Every structure is written in structure tokens, then in C-alpha cells.
Amino acid sequence: MGHIFNFSAGPAVLPTEVLQQARDEMLDWHGSGMSVMEMSHRGKEFMSIAAKVEADLRELVGIPANYKVLFLSGGASSQFAMVPMNLLRGKKSANYVNTGEWSKKAIKEAKKYCTVNIAASSEDANFTYVPPQDAWHVDPGAAYLHYTPNETIGGVEFNWIPDLSRVNGDMPLVADISSSFMSRPLDITRFGLIYAGAQKNMGPAGLTVVIAREDLLGATVPGTPTMFDYKIHADNDSMYNTPPTYPMYIAGLVFEWLKKKGGLSAMESINIAKAKLLYDLFDTTDFYRCPVARADRSRMNVPFTLKNTALDDEFLKQAQARGLIQLKGHRSVGGMRASIYNAMPLEGVRVLVEFMKEFASNHA
Numbered sequence: 460m461g462h463i464f465n466f467s468a469g470p471a472v473l474p475t476e477v478l479q480q481a482r483d484e485m486l487d488w489h490g491s492g493m494s495v496m497e498m499s500h501r502g503k504e505f506m507s508i509a510a511k512v513e514a515d516l517r518e519l520v521g522i523p524a525n526y527k528v529l530f531l532s533g534g535a536s537s538q539f540a541m542v543p544m545n546l547l548r549g550k551k552s553a554n555y556v557n558t559g560e561w562s563k564k565a566i567k568e569a570k571k572y573c574t575v576n577i578a579a580s581s582e583d584a585n586f587t588y589v590p591p592q593d594a595w596h597v598d599p600g601a602a603y604l605h606y607t608p609n610e611t612i613g614g615v616e617f618n619w620i621p622d623l624s625r626v627n628g629d630m631p632l633v634a635d636i637s638s639s640f641m642s643r644p645l646d647i648t649r650f651g652l653i654y655a656g657a658q659k660n661m662g663p664a665g666l667t668v669v670i671a672r673e674d675l676l677g678a679t680v681p682g683t684p685t686m687f688d689y690k691i692h693a694d695n696d697s698m699y700n701t702p703p704t705y706p707m708y709i710a711g712l713v714f715e716w717l718k719k720k721g722g723l724s725a726m727e728s729i730n731i732a733k734a735k736l737l738y739d740l741f742d743t744t745d746f747y748r749c750p751v752a753r754a755d756r757s758r759m760n761v762p763f764t765l766k767n768t769a770l771d772d773e774f775l776k777q778a779q780a781r782g783l784i785q786l787k788g789h790r791s792v793g794g795m796r797a798s799i800y801n802a803m804p805l806e807g808v809r810v811l812v813e814f815m816k817e818f819a820s821n822h823a
């Protein structure tokens with residue numbers, strides 16, 4: 460197989476350098492005679508890996524000491540339940556902003572534990588925009604406000620952080636940041652809690668990172684399973700049970716790669732440039748269309764349709780033949796989607812855009 464560019468939404472492309480290093484260390488990590496997969500999570504080798512993973516993550520994002528970093532399994536989907544179980548703290552309701560498929564899943568799960576106030580929704584326009592905050596109806600007595608900064612399926616991204624100080628300065632802001640975490644700098648102090656599955660922009664599936672303000676933890680709803688209590692994981696440095704050791708190790712290699720690349724500001728510049736290549740194309744032709752409102756276009760997941768949908772299969776077939784793979788859109792929305800996470804090089808997007816221009820002129 461020749462060189463390919465993988466536009467999958469997740470599990471997604473990883474930096475080649477990271478995979479090469481993992482290959483080189485596969486059978487013998489740093490002279491230990493073991494693969495990382497074979498190490499006790501409580502042994503000194505893995506403890507040193509885990510400490511470095513957390514330290515590098517804290518450095519890259521700028522996470523203050525009063526925030527706990529948890530390395531969990533169960534995917535972002537488990538967080539849809541863990542968030543209300545841990546953050547309701549005696550309250551009866553929570554605010555949710557509904558901007559698409561992932562928001563909807565979070566809302567559905569939260570309804571098992573509390574009354575959900577939909578503070579805002581873009582369902583009226585098929586989830587193609589972010590409702591401006593002026594139009595939100597936030598319940599000031601609710602326990603927290605949850606939103607999805609980047610809707611992976613719809614390709615809708617908040618380019619701003621909600622400001623709850625006007626409503627209730629104590630209300631924690633909670634974000635499912637699975638598909639845009641580490642794609643740009645993030646002021647973590649604006650949030651009570653964020654969570655992200657690793658397989659979009661951080662590493663392999665199996666690891667979920669939770670970053671939570673310490674004072675919010677410890678008041679779970681009655682009956683919360685031990686494994687769903689953030690405080691248990693925080694007090695045990697994510698070693699209450701066996702954490703996803705190998706995905707943590709790979710995420711650690713990704714963090715080292717990010718540091719070498721210049722950190723999150725440097726990534727942001729590249730991500731802006733990559734997204735611009737695609738969106739500029741949509742703005743100069745009507746052969747391709749992007750349904751998302753201009754201001755809310757995602758830098759990570761770029762959905763688009765062909766004006767003539769009868770050409771969809773031919774488009775995908777020719778793209779595949781060029782090594783441009785996994786461009787088919789999500790089954791719920793159809794069309795195409797190019798996911799262009801940190802590990803997708805600028806060159807990959809250039810090659811895609813060249814192909815798209817050529818395909819358009821051949822089928823004009």
C-alpha cells in the first residue's frame with residue numbers, strides 16, 4: 460500500500476513519528492525487557508510513564524493545580540452519565556445546549572438523573588449553527604451547563620467559550636471536548652469540568668481524559684457505582700483500578716510530539732491553515748457545499764456534499780484510489796466528511812483539495 464491520508468473521524472490518524480517510536484519500543488521499553496502492554500500499572504516503569512503523561516498534558520494545556528486530571532476508560536459516552544452523577548450535587552436540574560448528535564446523546568442520558576433544561580438548540584436548522592448566547596435561556600438554579608464545543612458529526616464548532624457570569628457566576632461550565640481538545644489553546648479556568656475520548660485527537664480508543672476542578676468532586680448521587688465516582692479516581696491517581704495503560708502510553712508519545720511541534724498555539728495555526736484550504740474551496744465553487752454557518756465551521760471535522768449526489772460513490776472511489784481514505788460522511792447525515800485533526804499534515808489537505816478541484820472540473 461502506498462502512502463495514504465486518513466480522514467477518519469475516529470479512531471483517527473496518529474502522527475507517523477509516534478507510531479514509529481511505539482514500534483521501536485514495542486518489545487522492550489527503555490531496556491526494561493517488557494512491552495508497555497505487559498507492565499504492572501503499579502510498577503516503577505509504568506508509574507514513570509503515567510507521571511510523564513500527566514505532567515506533559517498539564518504543561519501543554521496549562522492546567523492549574525486545583526484541577527484533577529483523570530485517565531479513565533469507558534469512552535466519552537460514559538461521561539454522559541458520570542457528569543450528572545457527580546455534578547448535580549443535590550440539585551434537581553441541569554442546563555444543556557443542543558447543537559447536534561453528541562449533545563443529544565448527552566441530554567438523553569442526563570434525563571435519567573435530573574430535569575434537563577435545554578438552554579439553547581439549533582435543531583430548528585438541522586444543527587448547522589451555534590445558537591448565540593444572547594438567545595440562551597439558562598436556568599440559574601441548575602447544577603451546571605453542558606455543551607459540545609465541537610460536534611464531530613455535524614462539523615459545528617464554538618469559536619468562543621460560553622460566559623455564565625451574567626446568569627450565575629458559580630455555575631460550572633462542562634464540555635464534551637472529545638473532538639477538539641488540544642487543537643487550540645484552552646483556558647481551562649473557564650470550566651468546571653471537561654472530558655475527551657482519546658481516539659479523536661489524542662491517541663488510541665480506550666482512554667478518556669477528564670479534567671475537573673477539585674472542589675466539585677465528592678458529592679455523587681446516591682447509588683453511584685464506585686467506578687463512576689470521579690473522587691475515587693482522583694484520590695487514587697487514576698489507579699483505583701487498572702487504567703488503560705497502553706493508550707495512556709501512546710497519548711504520552713502524542714504529547715511529546717505536540718511539545719516538539721511547538722505546543723497548542725503552533726497546532727492552532729496549522730489547523731487554521733488546513734481548514735481554510737477546504738472552506739476556501741467551498742466558497743469558490745458550488746460543486747461542493749458545506750451546510751454549516753460560516754462563523755461556526757469546525758476546524759476539525761469538515762462535512763460537505765456534492766451538488767450532484769449521484770457522483771458520491773464515484774468521488775469516494777477516485778479519492779480512495781489516490782490514497783485519500785475514510786471520507787464518507789456519517790451515516791446520519793450522508794455526504795462527505797474530512798476530519799483533519801492535529802495529526803493530519805497540511806500536505807494531506809493540500810492533496811485532498813487538489814483532487815477535489817480536479818474531480819469538479821472533470822465532472823462540470
Ligand SMILES: *Cc1c(COP(=O)(O)O)cnc(C)c1O
Nearest residue numbers: 534535536561611635637638656
Ligand atoms: C466520538 C465522540 C463521543 C463518543 O466517544 P466514545 O469514546 O465512542 O464514547 C462523544 N462525544 C463527541 C463529541 C465525540 O466526538
